[in-house]
Amino acid sequence: MRRPLPVNLMIGAALAALVLLVAFVSVFWTPYDHAAMNIPAKFQEPGAAHWLGTDQLGRDVVSQLMAAAANSMTVALVAVLIGGSIGVSLGLLASALGGWVEDLVMRVADIGFAFPALLFAIMLAAVFGPSLTNAVLAIAFINIPVFARVARAAANQIWTLDYVTAARAAGIGVFGISRDHVLPNIAAPVIVQATIEFAVAILAEAALSYLGLGAQPPSPSWGRMLAEAQTLIYLAPQLAIYPGLCIMIAVLGFGLLGDGLRDVTDPRLSRVR
Amino acid sequence: MAFFIFRRCVGFVLTLLAVSVVVFAVMNILPGDPALTILGLDASEDALAALRAQLGLNDPAPVRYVSWIVNAVQGDLGRSHSFGVPVFGLIGERLGMTVALAVSGMVVTVALALVMGIGAASNHRRFGDWGVMFLSQIGIAMPAFWLSILLVLLFAVKLRWLPPGGFPGWDDPVAAIRALILPTVALALVQSAVLARVTRSSALEVMRLDYVRTARASGFSRQRVLWRHVLPNALAPIVTIVGMQFASVVTGAIVIENVFYLPGLGRLIFQSIANRDLPTVQALVMMFAAIVVAANFIVDILYALIDPRLKGRM
Numbered sequence: 169m170r171r172p173l174p175v176n177l178m179i180g181a182a183l184a185a186l187v188l189l190v191a192f193v194s195v196f197w198t199p200y201d202h203a204a205m206n207i208p209a210k211f212q213e214p215g216a217a218h219w220l221g222t223d224q225l226g227r228d229v230v231s232q233l234m235a236a237a238a239n240s241m242t243v244a245l246v247a248v249l250i251g252g253s254i255g256v257s258l259g260l261l262a263s264a265l266g267g268w269v270e271d272l273v274m275r276v277a278d279i280g281f282a283f284p285a286l287l288f289a290i291m292l293a294a295v296f297g298p299s300l301t302n303a304v305l306a307i308a309f310i311n312i313p314v315f316a317r318v319a320r321a322a323a324n325q326i327w328t329l330d331y332v333t334a335a336r337a338a339g340i341g342v343f344g345i346s347r348d349h350v351l352p353n354i355a356a357p358v359i360v361q362a363t364i365e366f367a368v369a370i371l372a373e374a375a376l377s378y379l380g381l382g383a384q385p386p387s388p389s390w391g392r393m394l395a396e397a398q399t400l401i402y403l404a405p406q407l408a409i410y411p412g413l414c415i416m417i418a419v420l421g422f423g424l425l426g427d428g429l430r431d432v433t434d435p436r437l438s439r440v441r
Numbered sequence: 442m443a444f445f446i447f448r449r450c451v452g453f454v455l456t457l458l459a460v461s462v463v464v465f466a467v468m469n470i471l472p473g474d475p476a477l478t479i480l481g482l483d484a485s486e487d488a489l490a491a492l493r494a495q496l497g498l499n500d501p502a503p504v505r506y507v508s509w510i511v512n513a514v515q516g517d518l519g520r521s522h523s524f525g526v527p528v529f530g531l532i533g534e535r536l537g538m539t540v541a542l543a544v545s546g547m548v549v550t551v552a553l554a555l556v557m558g559i560g561a562a563s564n565h566r567r568f569g570d571w572g573v574m575f576l577s578q579i580g581i582a583m584p585a586f587w588l589s590i591l592l593v594l595l596f597a598v599k600l601r602w603l604p605p606g607g608f609p610g611w612d613d614p615v616a617a618i619r620a621l622i623l624p625t626v627a628l629a630l631v632q633s634a635v636l637a638r639v640t641r642s643s644a645l646e647v648m649r650l651d652y653v654r655t656a657r658a659s660g661f662s663r664q665r666v667l668w669r670h671v672l673p674n675a676l677a678p679i680v681t682i683v684g685m686q687f688a689s690v691v692t693g694a695i696v697i698e699n700v701f702y703l704p705g706l707g708r709l710i711f712q713s714i715a716n717r718d719l720p721t722v723q724a725l726v727m728m729f730a731a732i733v734v735a736a737n738f739i740v741d742i743l744y745a746l747i748d749p750r751l752k753g754r755m
Contacts, residue, residue: 279459282734284692287726291467294714294722371584378586379699379711391584398590398700401605405594412587420582 177428183421187414191241194234202235203227203386211404220410223393224400229407233414236388239300240418243382244369247304251311252362258312259319260350263327264342273316280313285372286379293381303382307372311365318361322354356433363426367419374415390415445745453738458510460730465506468723479522479717496720509723518724523716528724531709538608538705542694545621546628547687553633555672555679558640563667565645573637580634585693589627589700596623606701624701628693632686639682643675650674677747684740688733695729 194202199218205225212222220229262273289306296302326332327350335345376382377391385392390411397407476492477484492498497505512519518528561573597605603623609616647653648671656666695707702708706725713721 275459279456279463281737282456282460282730283463284688284733286692286695287729288467290710290714290722291464291726294717294719295468298714367582371582374584375586375696378584379696381714391586394587394590398593401590401594401598405598408587408590408594412584412590415584415587416579416582419584420578423582424578 174428174431176424177432180421180424180426180428183417184425185421187237187418187421188241190234191237194231194238198228198231198234200228200231202231202388214406221406223396223407224404229410232388232393233390233410236390236393236411237414237418239383239387239389240370240373240415243300243304243307243373244366247307247369247373248311248362248365250304250308251365252315252358254308255312255315256319256351256354256358259316259321260323260346262316262320263323263350264346270320274320277313277316280310283310285310286375289376289381298381298384300377300383300387303373303376306376307369310372311369314365315358315361318357319354322357323350326350326353360426360430360433363422363429367422367426370415370418370422446742449738449741453734456734456738457731460734461510461727462506464723464727464730465502465509468719468726469502469505479719481717513724513727519720521713521718521721523713523718523721528721531721532706532724532728535705535709537611538703539691539694539698539707541621542624542628542697542703542705543687543691545625546632546690546694546697547683549625549629550632550636550686550690551683553629554636554640557633557637559644559667559672561637561641562644562648562671563663565648570641573641577634577637580631583631583634585627585631586696586700588631589623589697592623592627593701606703608701608703620701620703624697624703627700628690628697632690632693636679636682636686640675640679643678644671647671647675677744680743680747681740684736684743687736691729691732691736 205227206222207225209218209222210224212218214221218228218230220233222228223232258273258277262270285306288309289303292302292306293299323346332345332349335349340348373382373389374391374394377389378395379391380395383389383392393411394408397404397411401408476489476496476498480488480492497508500508509519516529518532520526521528521531524531557573557577561570564570593605596603604616604620605623606620608620611617644667653666653670656670657663661670694705695710697703698705698707699711706728710722710725712718713725
C-alpha cells in the first residue's frame, strides 16, 4: 500500500510553488514599475489602486514585493548551484580517492564551518564594498562544506555496493564510476539538502540585504525593504509587516518541502512524530 | 580520556590557525590595495605610499601573516584607522555589551527550549505538542531581525512599555536591563525554536525506554520522572545543538545589535566596514570565527563527559 504523502511535503510544495510563481510572473508583469516613484501618492493605505499601499516614495508595495521575490529566488538558486556543485564534486572526490585526500577535504570542510555566511560577507564587503554579488559568493561559500559532507557520506555507502565493484572489475576508472554510478545514486540526499539550503539562502540574503551587505538600492529586496521600513516605523508601521511575511512564507515553504522530501526519500532519517 | 582531550586541544589550535589563514588571505591577498581601499580613489601617491609602509604592506604576505599572529597572541591587534586607537581597546570597550546580549540570549533560549521541548514530549500527539511544533516551525522560518522589528512595533511603538533601541549605559541598571529585554527575546525566541524540536525528539526517544516505565511504575510522579530521569539521559544531543547554537547566537548578536542600535562588537564591525577600517574588521572577524571554533571544541569535550558510553571509543 502506498503511504500518503507527508503533510509537510504538501504544504511546503504549495508555498514554494506560490513563491516561485510570483517570482516568475514578476519578470514579465508587476502591477506598477517597482522602482517608479510617485511622491504625491506616498504612504497610501492598501486599496483598489495599490493592493498593499505605497511606501515613502510612492512606490507600489506589491510590485516591489514581487520583484524582490524574483531577486531572492535568483540569489538562492545561484548560491546553492555554485556551493552545491563545488561541494558535491569535492565530496565525490573525497569518497572516490579516500586516504589523505578524503582527510584533507573533510578537514578543510570543518574549517569552512567556522565561517557563518555573515562573517564571510563582512570580510568581502570590507575588502570589495557591499554588493549582491558578494552576498551570493558568501552564501555559496558556506554551502560548499555542507554539500561536501552530504555527498561524501552518501557516496561512501554507494562505493561498498556490488555494482560498483562490478564496474571496477570491468576496468572503469574512479572518476568514471563517480560520474556514471555514484552521482546518480546520491541524487536524493543531495536534492533534499539543496532544498533545505535554498531556504537557508533566502534567509541569509534577506539578513545580508537588511544589514546593507546585499542588494543595493534600487534593486528590490525583502531584507532591504525591512531596513527602510524600520526607519519609518512610527509613520507607516504596515510597511514593516509585508516583506517579513514574504520571507517567512518562502523560508517556510522550501524548509517544509526539504523536510518532506527527506521523509519520503529516506524513511530511516524521519524523526519521531 | 586524557589522550582524547589532548588530541582535541591540538585539533582546536590547528583549526584556529587554519581559520586565521583564511581570514588573512581574504583580507590581504585577494586583489585590491588596502591602502587605496582605506584612503579612497583620489588619495595622493605619497599618502598611499606612507600608509602602505605604516600597514607593513611592503613586506611579503607570509611575513605580514606571522607578525599579525605573533602580535595578536600578545594582545596587539593593530591600530584602528577610523578611531585612531588600538583595536584591542576598542574591542574591550564594547565586549561587555555583546557578552551580555549573547549570554542572556543563550540562557533564555535554553530555558524556553527545555520547557517547550519537554512539555511537548510529555503531551505527545496532543494539543500542546502540536502547538509547540507549529510555533517552532514558524520560529525557524522567521528572520530574527523581522521578529525584532515586530517586537519594537508592539512593545515600543504601540504599548510604549520598552525603549525601541539604544543603550543608556550600565550606570542606570534598570534602564540598561529594560533596553536589553527586547533584543534578548528576539535573539532567544528564534534560537529556542530549533532547540525545542531537538529537546522534544530526544526526550521522546528516552521516554520509550523501559527504565522510564519502571520509574513511573514505582510511584514517582510524572514531572519528577520527566525532569530527573528523562532529561539527563536526553541531554547529549541537546548539548550538541546548544554548542552549535552558541555560534549562531553570537553571530545573531551582530545582527540584533544593529537592529537595536546597541554599542557592541556587532555595531563596531559595521561601523568599521563603513569607515573602510580593515585592521578592525580583520580582528573582529577573526574573533567571531574563533568563538565559533571554541564553541564546537567545548561541545566535543562536554559530549564526551556527558555520555559515558562514548568514553571507551575515544
